[in-house]
Amino acid sequence: MNLAQACTWRRSPVKPELSLCHSSCRKGQRRSARICSRGRSSCRNPHKLSDCHLSVGCVSESHQRVGVRHSQVVTSGKGAATEVSYIADDGEPVTVDFGRVDADRVVRGRPVRIPVSRAGQRNYSGLYWSSTTRAHLVYESLLERDRLLLADFCPAVAWMAAQPFWMRGYDGSTFRRHVPDLLLQHRNGAFTVVDVKPERMMKKPKVIDVLKWTDRVCRERGWQYEVWSGTDPTELSNVRFLSLAKRSRFVDRAASERVSAVTADGMTIDQILMTSQDGGVVTRSAAMTALLEQLWLSRWATDLRIPLSGTSAITVGVAAA
Structure with missing residues (x-):
């Protein structure tokens, strides 16, 4: 979607x-x-x-x-x-x-x-x-x-x-x-x-x-x-997964800054998570939550018509409508 x-x-x-x-x-x-x-x-x-x-x-x-x-x-x-x-x-x-x-x-x-x-x-x-x-x-x-x-x-x-x-x-x-x-x-x-x-x-x-x-x-x-009356179940499932990070107060701000700093347009989710963990600054779970928050807030985007996975490519710099 x-x-x-x-x-x-x-x-x-x-x-x-x-x-x-x-x-x-x-x-x-x-x-x-x-x-x-x-x-x-x-x-x-x-x-x-x-x-x-x-x-x-x-x-x-x-x-x-x-x-x-x-x-x-x-x-x-x-x-x-x-x-x-x-x-x-x-x-x-x-x-x-x-x-x-x-x-x-x-x-x-x-x-x-x-x-x-x-x-x-x-x-x-x-x-x-x-x-x-x-x-x-x-x-x-x-x-x-x-x-x-x-x-x-x-x-x-x-x-x-x-x-x-x-x-x-x-x-x-x-x-x-x-x-x-x-x-x-x-x-x-x-x-x-x-x-x-x-x-x-x-x-x-x-x-x-x-x-x-x-x-x-x-x-x-x-x-x-x-x-x-409903929508594509794959898209709905993906959005529901992104909503895990909709409560911003539970997102680690240090992890969010780290993820934003290392992410470049076209990187996959796995690449972002691995790069974020270099040096042991943040954990994988904290980095994942920070990444999901960016997608939930529509600051970044990905193709929601297919199931989200580690190979999903991320587009950064998406302007909210």
Whole structure:
């Protein structure tokens, strides 16, 4: 995988009574916050917005809180604006028309949905530590974790968020609600909304309809949209191996300086490691970690389309996009 491949992206009246409720799992009584569209009168466990930082509720004055100055309105049917709800970094729930949403604030906000683990579930959810945000991001499946890994590796991505917002609106006569998996902010100022779906899900008409609606609404807003179902397993395995050095604080700085000093364009990994160890200044493991860090940060490059090995040639002086 070269740098260009790593960074290529594929391409209402809203229900007025939205309230927060908890749904309890029978086993272990684990709770996950979610949006309840039935209204407070039918919610068994209503609570205040201040009681939960995992969900988004309607805020009547949220337009003023965001301080929006845009006049663009994104519509999805029946002449009504599509609505987006998110949680700002300070914990403030915000609801605003999609065309007026503050993208910078959304991408640095909190997830609107936290995946929970339960016995017998088919997917594996968890936390991914991102070297881009220097924090953990939630994922709902291993496929979603893989997409987070590639976004974290891409130098064109300046920031990213998982489970970033709820979007609600009409698609013709059908009312839709959806939470995209990722929101990526690029260094050139662009934004990409990502939905991660396995190939088997792409055969379901209901899923396709939601994705088409999301694509149309995002592009009307001026955002890019991507549906991701996986990539070449060799490339993914190589990037996963490089990620071993993504935590820079664990990289030996002396080894990093030594490796950088002895490396020349076209040298193989084995040649770099052997030269770095001359004089017993650094160990092989420390030199390897330092080399992987240079590749992870895209300062150096190698062909990720074939399995990494000691014969892999290194290109130095690669400028980050």
